[in-house]
Amino acid sequence: MSQPDTPHRAAGRSDAPQGIANLSDIINHVIDVAKGDFVSVRDVIRSIGNASFAPMLLLPAVAVATPLSGIPFFSSIMGIVIFLVSIQMLLNRRHLWLPAWLLRRTVKGHIVRDAFAYLRPSARWIDARMNRRIQILVHRPFVFIPQLLCTVSGAMMPLMEFVPFSSSVLGVGVALLALGMVTRDGIVVLIGLLPYALIGWLITNTAA
Structure with missing residues (x-):
């Protein structure tokens, strides 16, 4: 991955903007913007426009859950994006800020297109089953947990980073939590908690 220029600020709140209502919308935006030889973090974020924080969080999480996580330092960069977006959600900021050096990072366009196109059938299946359930879990104070x-x-x-594809497990967890926040589906948020419960159980039993 290579390097950018000025910081980017995107308006966003915790609910999804018009045009970004589900996982398929995110994937289609990324595929459209990755038509060139290279695509930067800034390009992808700009393709979402004045998106809210939850779609911004879902995007890198989905990317980490794809084979792109095998690219050296890709998972680290996406992890930094996830950290910065989610901590600004916790602080209830009105605008998202990301550093310029992060926004300049690029990946070959065809690699991004192939990785996200592979997810399209699964995304359609998932989106067809989304609904606004147990919405209390995607509002404060309960939304602090995801x-x-x-x-x-x-x-x-x-x-x-040095354990190949291990970050994909965390990427799946973050993607589920972010998807639940985008679609306002508390059931998806609960499902997103399961990988963390499993990790906690494994740690507890390993230490015992």
């Missing part, structure tokens, strides 16, 4: 888990997951991803 936001905090996403913050911790993003911070851990750079530490897992």
Whole structure:
């Protein structure tokens, strides 16, 4: 991955903007913007426009859950994005800020297109089953739980860089939590908690 220029600020709140209502919307935006030889983090974020924080969080999480996580330092960079987005959600900021050096990072366009196109059938299947259920879990104060888990997951991803594809597990967890927040589906948030419960159980039993 190579390097950018000025910081980017995108308006966003915790609910999804018009045009970004589900996982398929995110994937289609990324595929459209990755038609060139290279695509930068800034390009992808700009393709979403004045998106809210939850779609911004879902995007890198989905990317980490794809084979792109095998690219050196890709998981670390996406982990930093996840950390910065989720911690700003926790702080209830009105605008998202990302550093310029991060926004300049690029990946070959065809690699991004192939990785996200592979997810299209699964995304359609998932989106068809989304609904606004147990919405109390995607509003304060309960929404602090998935936001905090996403913050911790993003911070851990750079530490897992040297274990190939291990960050994909955390990426799946963050993607589920973010998807639940985008679609306002508390059931998806609960499902997103399961990988963390499993990790906690494994740690507890290993230490015992």
